[in-house]
Amino acid sequence: MKKITILVVMALLLLLAACGNEESGEEELATLEVEFIVPETAEPGETVQLEAIVSYGDEMVEDADEVMFEYWVQGNETDSTNVEGIHTSNGSYTAEVEFAEDGIYELFAHTTARGQHTMPLKSIAVGDAEEAVHQDEEHVEHKHSDGFQLHFSNPENIQAGDDTDLIVHLQLEGEELENANVRFEILPEQGEHIAWVDANETKPGEYAAVHEFSEAGTYSIVIHVEDDADLHEHEEYTIEVQ
Structure with a gap:
């Protein structure tokens, strides 16, 4: 009888451990995701809305530690501008910006939440971007690999x-x-x-x-x-x- 009781207890412990591992595995699989929404084109001086929709697994993150939009003219990253994202609803954080001149602008959505950090990258063509890029390329000494x-x-x-x-x-x-x-x-x-x-x-x-x-x-x-x-x-x- 004692042996049967011990076996039953051991089986229950193994079952609980398995369930705990499954739950732990599900938690480990959860990652911070950001859908970064940026228009493909804009005109100089036009107000443009940037939006980051933040989720963690199946949960929409309403209390991110930080959502900061950073943008700069392509090839001139040292002269960037940062704008804080404002939380609206359903995991959405937005900011309105204006791009002063023609060119390709690159943008990061720096996002920190749930102990994780991610920074998706997007780009936007402003005004006569092709002409601006052509002028910039004449002064580029080192071109990065694609992507x-x-x-x-x-x-x-x-x-x-x-x-x-x-x-x-x-x-x-x-x-x-x-x-x-x-x-x-x-x-x-x-x-x-x-x-x-x-x-x-x-x-x-x-x-x-x-x-x-x-x-x-x-x-x-x-x-x-x-x-x-x-x-x-x-x-x-x-x-x-x-």
Whole structure:
């Protein structure tokens, strides 16, 4: 009788464990999703609505930690504009923007919720975009591989002697680029000593490192990106250290 009771108890425990694993598996499968809605075209000065519809599994997210729209003229990402998304209903966050001049504009919908972060990328053609792009291409020195996007969170108010966070987001064909090899090449304008800093992937598609700038001045930062599929990209930025 005791053996039968023990077997029954063990069977119940196994059943409960299986159910718990199934529930846990369902939770693990839930991911943060953003439907980023942007018109394909617009005219300079026209008011354009940007919309991000945020969901987590089957749940519409009404309390995202952040929805921030960032946009810039293609090829000039260092001069970007950020606009906070305002929650309306049914997981929708919107903002109204105006694009001042002709060109192709690229846009991120930076979204943080449920402990996850995602940043879908879209583009919009404003005015006579083809002519503007043609003029820009005459000054482009490095062209990225198709579908590759690099976004450097340019740090502000950098103080010499303090630890500075260097963060870069990578996407390939609209998806976060994971398991890449990312290095920061740091060179002071006045000097020859180059510092190489390896970045760690902190979230899917997000790579971070910490560096202490020993002296004030102007520095060049070249971000090098490689992966196992022969991707090799780089992009250069200039920062000021106080």
